[in-house]
Amino acid sequence: MGRGRVAAALLLALAACAALPATTTANKISINWKPNTNYSDWEQQHSPFYKGDWLVFYYTAGQADVVQVDEVGYNKCDASHAIYNYSKGRSFAFELNETKTYYFICSYGYCYGGMRLAIKSQKLPPPSPPPSSDRSGAVTGLVSFARSHAPLLYAAVAVLAALLRVV
Template sequence: MGKALLLLLVCVSYQLSCASAFNRFSVGDEKGWIPGVNYTIWEKKHRPFHVGDWLVFYYQPRTSDVVQVDEDAYDKCDASSPISNYSKGRSYAFELNHTGRYYFICSFGYCYQGMKLSILVEPLTSPSAPLSAKKKSSASAAPPPLALTSSAALAATLLAAAAAAALLRVL
C-alpha cells in the first residue's frame, strides 16, 4: 500500500509540474457584454493577454451574441462572415489559443454602439515571468487558477522524485 501511495504522490507532482498558467477574464467586468461599456478601456485595463487565457462573455439571452470576426468585419460591424458565432445561454467562454489579434462584435446592432472588443494576445516573455503582476478581472467567479513557473514546476517534480527514491530505499 505504501508503494501505491508513493506512486500517486509522484503522479500528482508531475501533473502539477505540467499545469499551465492562465487567467480568466470576465469581459466588461461586473457589467458584462452589454451596450454602453467602453471595451477599449476594459481591454487596456486587463492587458497583457497570453495564450491559455480565457475570455468569458456574460450577456442577455436572445438580445446579444458573441461573434468572432476578422479586422475588416470588426471595423464595419459586419457579422455576415463570422469566424465563430455564439448566442446560446447566458455566457460564452473563449480560450485565447494563439498569439495575435482577436476581434469580437455583437451582431444584434449593438456593435455600432461600441459593443465590440479587440484583444491582442502576446507571447510570454519568459517562462519564469511572474504572472501575479498581471491584472485579473475583479468579477471573476472562480478563484485564481493554479500557476506554476517552469522553475517551480521543475523543483516540485525533483522534490517529489527525491522523496519517492528515499521512501523506496526505506521500504
C-alpha cells in the same frame, strides 16, 4: 523507520521541488458584455492578455451574442463571415490559444454603439528569477545541485517513495 531516513527523504523531496520549473497560470478575464459600453477603454484597462488566458463573456440571453470575426468584420461591424458565433446561454468562455489579435462583435446591432472588442494576446513572459538573498552556501549549493540534476532527483524521490511504502 528511523528519523534519519525520514529527514533524508524529506530533504531530497524538497530539493526535487526546488528543481521544478516555475510556471505561470492562465488568467480568467470576465467581460460584462452589454450595449453602450466602450470596449476599447475596457481592453486598455485590462491588458496585457496572454496566450492561454480565458475570456468569459457574460450577457443577457436573447439580447446579445458573441461573434468572432476578422479585422474587416470588426471594422465594419459585419458578422456575415463570422469565424465563430455563440448565442446560447448567458455566458461564453473563449481561450486565447494563439499569439495574435482576436476580434469580437455583437451582431444584434450594438456593435455600432461600441459593443466590439479587439484583444491582442502575447506570449507569456518568462518566469521571474528567484529573489537574491543571503543564503548560506550549503542551501545555495543544494538548490544548484537540485536544478542541475532534476531527472536524477525525480527518480530518487520515486524510489524513496516506494521504499517508504514497503517499510
